[in-house]
Amino acid sequence: MFCKLQDKTKLTIDAYNKNFSGYTDKFMNYSPYAMHVIEFAGLLEDDFKVLDIGCGPGNVAKQLCAVKRLKITGIDLSSEMLEIARVNVPDGIFHLQDSRKASFSSEYFDAVVLSFSIVHLDDDEANEVLANAVKWLRSGGYLYLSFMEGKQPGFETTSFSSQPLYFNYFQETKIEEFLKENGIDRFRSIRQDYSELDGSNTTDVFLFGKKR
Template identity: 90%
Template sequence: MGVCGKLQDKTKLTIDAYNKNFAGYADKFMKYSPYAQHVIEFAGLLEDDFKVLDIGCGPGNVAKQLCAVRRLEITGIDLSSEMLEIAKVSVPDGIFQLQDFRKARFLSEYFDAVVLSFSIVHLDDDEVNEVLANAVKWLRSDGYLYVSFMEGKQAGFETTSFSLQPLYFNYFQEAKIEAFFKANGIDCFRSIRQDYLEPDGSNTTDVFLFGKKQQG
């Protein structure tokens, strides 16, 4: 398969890799403290009974971490059926649905918080703009937005510490994501940058952004 064909099938190839390597992913990230600490900090901003949408929820690692701090109504969507089975066990009271979040539809201003934890990294630039715009639309005024991603490098297929099967990854610049937030009525009030050690010994910069939707 050529590069163009691979890019056309990037979602299928990535989801296939997750479905085959779901256990390894869950083992690494269900309690991965360098990420969990930011989720827990974000959870401290929320209130009990908040409605939270977890876009690209994976095995429910973020949902579980949030619910350890607050009593929340969690809705999670993902395209990996294997990941969703773990999520349903991790957060029994959550609602987890097999959905392509590029095509998902929810009521405007329905959720009190929306989380995209390393889910935009599998999208191309145009898809990211659309998904983030939808996330803002589904978020109520004064609601909270959590977005994490990697900075730098060229988009393409990569193996990982949990999968020798390649997945598609895209990289973004913090300034551009923050500019998108501002243009779409999101006040980005917290930015965290930290290094992530890659299997080859190199470092990737992970970025974690907290935002609040301004009143219209």
């Protein structure tokens, strides 16, 4: 299947909508990722307002809410994922919304989460979404960001989808530099291997930051 770059978002969301069950089964309680979410939750306080950008089926939101009583707002472009998120986090507010077009009040949220959501954006789009995320985060608020290193951007099949999705890969040093320039101080960095279907390894990166 030949995938045009300009169709990357539509093709990726179509794949998620058709394979939401497989994704949910794998990542709802995927311990190598959940352990970092739980650690991040320990930084938060009850009643914090949290924005989950690219919330998927609410896996991260549910894990956060298992630790603290939080006010969750989630956005995603997959309608099927959002239906599951509303079940997993019934007190959350979830919107069918493109992260590149989202608009929230400045310094409104106490924490912003981007769990493997920028990986479906090109470099310029990712920078724009990250800059907005910082703008929506209050001074002293916390940022959780995860992404991958290791390959060239392009369309790939996955363990949960035989339909291709667009993936982009980033460099930790460049992301940290961008965040610092936009007012975020990174205070925690975790790197771990993720085994791909072909036997290769991709490096997953998890960053915790605080807005100055």
